[in-house]
Amino acid sequence: MENACLIVSSPSKMQRLSKQWTLKKQTIGFIPTMGCLHEGHLSLMRQARKQTQKVVVSIFVNPLQFGRNEDFKIYPKPFEQDLQLCKEVGVDVIFHPTVSDFYPRQFQTTIDGNALAKKYCGRSRPGHFNGVLTAVHILFELIRPSSAFFGEKDFQQLFLIKQMCRDLWIPTEIVPMPIIRESNGLAMSSRNTYLNAEQKENAACLFHAISSVQAAVKKGYAKTAELHALAASLINHAPGMEMEYAHFVDLKTLLPLGDNIHTSSRLLLAAHIGENPRVRLIDNGHIAV
Amino acid sequence: MENACLIVSSPSKMQRLSKQWTLKKQTIGFIPTMGCLHEGHLSLMRQARKQTQKVVVSIFVNPLQFGRNEDFKIYPKPFEQDLQLCKEVGVDVIFHPTVSDFYPRQFQTTIDGNALAKKYCGRSRPGHFNGVLTAVHILFELIRPSSAFFGEKDFQQLFLIKQMCRDLWIPTEIVPMPIIRESNGLAMSSRNTYLNAEQKENAACLFHAISSVQAAVKKGYAKTAELHALAASLINHAPGMEMEYAHFVDLKTLLPLGDNIHTSSRLLLAAHIGENPRVRLIDNGHIAV
Numbered sequence: 374m375e376n377a378c379l380i381v382s383s384p385s386k387m388q389r390l391s392k393q394w395t396l397k398k399q400t401i402g403f404i405p406t407m408g409c410l411h412e413g414h415l416s417l418m419r420q421a422r423k424q425t426q427k428v429v430v431s432i433f434v435n436p437l438q439f440g441r442n443e444d445f446k447i448y449p450k451p452f453e454q455d456l457q458l459c460k461e462v463g464v465d466v467i468f469h470p471t472v473s474d475f476y477p478r479q480f481q482t483t484i485d486g487n488a489l490a491k492k493y494c495g496r497s498r499p500g501h502f503n504g505v506l507t508a509v510h511i512l513f514e515l516i517r518p519s520s521a522f523f524g525e526k527d528f529q530q531l532f533l534i535k536q537m538c539r540d541l542w543i544p545t546e547i548v549p550m551p552i553i554r555e556s557n558g559l560a561m562s563s564r565n566t567y568l569n570a571e572q573k574e575n576a577a578c579l580f581h582a583i584s585s586v587q588a589a590v591k592k593g594y595a596k597t598a599e600l601h602a603l604a605a606s607l608i609n610h611a612p613g614m615e616m617e618y619a620h621f622v623d624l625k626t627l628l629p630l631g632d633n634i635h636t637s638s639r640l641l642l643a644a645h646i647g648e649n650p651r652v653r654l655i656d657n658g659h660i661a662v
Numbered sequence: 663m664e665n666a667c668l669i670v671s672s673p674s675k676m677q678r679l680s681k682q683w684t685l686k687k688q689t690i691g692f693i694p695t696m697g698c699l700h701e702g703h704l705s706l707m708r709q710a711r712k713q714t715q716k717v718v719v720s721i722f723v724n725p726l727q728f729g730r731n732e733d734f735k736i737y738p739k740p741f742e743q744d745l746q747l748c749k750e751v752g753v754d755v756i757f758h759p760t761v762s763d764f765y766p767r768q769f770q771t772t773i774d775g776n777a778l779a780k781k782y783c784g785r786s787r788p789g790h791f792n793g794v795l796t797a798v799h800i801l802f803e804l805i806r807p808s809s810a811f812f813g814e815k816d817f818q819q820l821f822l823i824k825q826m827c828r829d830l831w832i833p834t835e836i837v838p839m840p841i842i843r844e845s846n847g848l849a850m851s852s853r854n855t856y857l858n859a860e861q862k863e864n865a866a867c868l869f870h871a872i873s874s875v876q877a878a879v880k881k882g883y884a885k886t887a888e889l890h891a892l893a894a895s896l897i898n899h900a901p902g903m904e905m906e907y908a909h910f911v912d913l914k915t916l917l918p919l920g921d922n923i924h925t926s927s928r929l930l931l932a933a934h935i936g937e938n939p940r941v942r943l944i945d946n947g948h949i950a951v
Contacts (some may be wrong), residue, residue, distance in 0.1 A: 388831060396685070482829035483793070485772045506771070514831040540771035542677060542803040626768075 376463045378456065384475065387468050388515045389394045391429070395517055400425040403518030403545075405509055408432040409449040409563035410458045413553040417522035418462040420550060429516050431468040432460055433475060437483075437504030444650055449566050458597040468516065475511065483507045486533045489627055493529050493620055494655065502533050504513035509534055513545055520546040524553070526560050528641060528657045529530055552656070554580065560656045567652045571612075576654055579642050582619075583658035586640055590660055595634045597621045608644050617653070623661065636660055665752045667745065673764065674847050677804045678759050680718070684806055689714040690899055692807030692834075694798055697721040698738040698852035699747045702842040706811035707751040709839060718805050719748055720757040722764060726772075726793030731938055738855050757805065764800065772796045775822045782909055782930055782945065790821050798823055802834055808834040813842070815849050817930060817946045821916045841945070843869065849945045856941045860901075865943055867900035868931050871908070872947035875929055879949055884923045886910045897933050906932035906942070910949065923951055 402421030421428045434659035439445035523531045535547045553561045558580030582604040608616040620641045621630045641657045673887045691710030709869045710717045728734035779791035812820045824836045842850045847869030871893040897905040930946045
């Protein structure tokens with residue numbers, strides 16, 4: 374059975390609608406996406422459907438978070454398929470603004486995540502996280518969600534968004550949700566559509582690297598340099614894969630650990646595969662000590 | 663007769679209070695200040711009292727908007743006097759947070775006004791406007807005002823705040839209010855407390871410069887270079903005064919006009935007077951053609 378699903382493209386209409394809900398004290402669950410929805414997104418949408426009275430999904434490929442040589446122009450936009458998936462989950466509203474409505478010509482004001490926005494993925498993608506924060510901030514202001522749902526796959530993004538909400542007193546609960554993986558371990562991502570079957574097999578090395586590090590830590594290995602070498606070796610030996618970084622970070626600060634893993638932490642990974650397009654993949658996993 | 667005036671120092675308590683008002687559909691008028699209230703502030707407070715059901719004044723000397731060599735540490739803080747004035751106008755709440763509650767140690771996320779934040783006053787005070795925008799944004803998130811009142815004395819600040827609200831869809835009406843002046847023409851400012859009687863007389867040259875330029879434009883003068891020279895001459899000839907800048911700017915964009923004044927515009931002025939402290943004064947006026 375299909376549910377009605379309202380498509381709203383006007384930001385001011387979206388803001389009016391959410392204001393009506395808020396004044397009626399209805400809770401609003403929100404999932405910001407760039408479309409090309411997969412099981413990862415669907416898990417967030419289903420959680421919102423369980424937890425809140427109104428569910429809004431935004432579909433907006435945000436130009437501000439793409440670098441000049443990145444895939445903004447070729448980013449997949451299967452809107453009809455996305456709409457169908459939203460209907461199946463019972464989403465109330467798809468917010469689907471145009472770039473020129475979202476960022477009018479005179480647009481100037483941005484959000485700056487500062488130090489952490491320049492680390493890890495921010496190093497190879499300058500401006501990326503500030504672009505994410507700016508779009509998410511605007512979406513939050515239009516939708517005023519009680520809860521917003523983010524996948525842990527974008528772990529640094531999730532941390533920066535929590536930081537923004539805390540610093541700016543945005544009254545939205547940020548709900549982190551676990552990474553959803555393909556059967557071979559590859560983390561679900563809209564960018565996986567760029568990969569052929571063989572590349573998808575090779576890209577699963579990120580998951581294997583995380584699992585191997587987790588196993589090594591369980592066996593008592595704790596030197597970050599050794600564990601880093603293990604992850605790098607597993608990733609760089611997979612055909613076509615090139616590691617960009619591997620970082621062991623503190624869960625509370627997302628700052629790098631020192632020589633030893635002494636606390637619960639996260640292993641953050643980024644790697645590249647293929648040419649035309651050169652696809653950038655990220656993954657991460659919990660490292661328990 | 664005195665009115666009750668609640669003093670709130672906790673940001674979360676302020677946010678809960680304004681949420682209660684909003685759910686009861688009460689309009690909230692807000693005047694952000696750094697305290698040391700004068701007739702300029704009082705005119706904003708009285709306008710809020712007329713226009714909205716609840717009136718909140720914040721008193722917070724915002725460290726983020728001061729440069730390293732500026733007057734953060736000596737900024738006057740006559741709280742009891744400010745409280746008395748708020749009571750007389752009938753302010754409902756004074757929001758008076760501590761710096762460590764407003765910016766906890768791990769604070770990171772800031773607002774960036776970008777290009778315009780670096781011009782004019784932003785040139786000699788790098789980071790100043792981003793510091794203002796960040797504090798005002800947090801205050802708006804805590805208080806969620808229907809209307810916020812700003813004096814035109816800080817004309818560039820007013821423009822950047824309007825820009826922020828427009829860009830980030832903050833649903834607060836920004837109400838600009840005219841400059842209030844001493845009888846000699848000196849624009850009211852908390853920083854005037856740094857001046858002695860003689861300096862106050864000399865500082866009135868900013869107002870005389872604006873009036874003289876307005877008179878010259880009425881007589882048909884339109885060359886910005888000539889009018890600039892007139893303003894500079896009047897300011898720099900006043901004892902102890904040193905002009906920092908004079909800019910003729912377009913009212914819609916706040917960008918500098920070209921060779922001729924061809925449209926309604928604003929003359930923005932900044933100057934310095936005295937030593938220990940060296941006091942920075944700004945003023946501005948409408949230039950009608």
